[in-house]
Amino acid sequence: MENQPKLNSTKQVIAFLTERFPQCFTAEGEARPLKIGIFQDLVDRVQGEMNLSKTQLRSALRLYTSSSRYLYGIKVGATRVDLDGNTCGLLDKQHVEHASKQLEEAKARMQAQREQQQAKKRKAGEDTAPRRPRKPIRKPAAKGKQPRKVRSKPECPQAERNSSAPREETQTSSSKPVTDTSALQVGQSIKVTAGKSAMDATILEISKDGVRVQLANGLAMIVRAEHLQF
Structure with a gap:
């Protein structure tokens, strides 16, 4: 017992349970509803194997029963099973309604997470994209108009007029x-x-x-x- 490897993650514990009890736990597809009180059955059957503790078993069972695969299996007409796959009665209506509500909440959380991730990606893309320098806006010159030239005034216009005018x-x-x-x-x-x-x-x-x-x-x-x- 002491030389057995220890399962460190909750997912590893779930993988162990699917191999140990294939008629009860499934790794793919729609999961079957579990017997009420199946946690105590697990403690009695596997405690000590693979150095598993009650805390690890409880965490693995909580993760398994909160997954979308399991919630989809909680529906009207479905039957619960024990560790060996034996049926243990039909599901109650309130259990079906509770599972449906949990499933809707899980979908909403996943949608919100996807939108948040997409927003982060868009923002990261905008921050890393090189920005082009803005060119100064120049107003086009009016059609047909030429730049205005400043004409220099003669130094002595009065003298020139007097010199050029015919003298009487x-x-x-x-x-x-x-x-x-x-x-x-x-x-x-x-x-x-x-x-x-x-x-x-x-x-x-x-x-x-x-x-x-x-x-x-x-x-x-x-x-x-x-x-x-x-």
């Missing part, structure tokens, strides 16, 4: 205003006043409405006598 001759003290158009002649050179300046012109025509002249820039116009000077 200013009125001199020697010029005399025309008081009588009868003294004028066609083709005569004369000055046309505009404000404080005077421009060279040639008389084209003399009429009662005024004197038609042609400026040096080629522009022809009719002016009154008070705007003319010799």
Whole structure:
């Protein structure tokens, strides 16, 4: 007895019971309902074999009777068996209902565990997946528009305008205003006043409405006598 190997795990104890009592315990398929009080029968039959203790037998029996295989076998019309496979009466209704409830709870726990494991896998996959750096978002330029260029302003715009503009001759003290158009002649050179300046012109025509002249820039116009000077 002392030299017999010791069974360390509960699953090993169950495997031993299926070999020792094949008409009662099964390793595969639907399990048969066990006799009420079968624990004491086990203690009487196998205590001391394989160095088994009562605690090991109780744990193995609890694990075996809580498995899905065993709970599926607890149904209306099924009969209980003893260690040698002999029938020991039909199942009570309350035992069938209790087993069905345990089976539903076991299914719910298994489903919750599967969902939790899947959530962990998804999270682990997201954590380990390399993240691509985000590229800065650039707004596309409007179609047909070119980048705006800043034009540099001339240093002396006023001076350039003054230098490029044609200079008009200013009125001199020697010029005399025309008081009588009868003294004028066609083709005569004369000055046309505009404000404080005077421009060279040639008389084209003399009429009662005024004197038609042609400026040096080629522009022809009719002016009154008070705007003319010799």
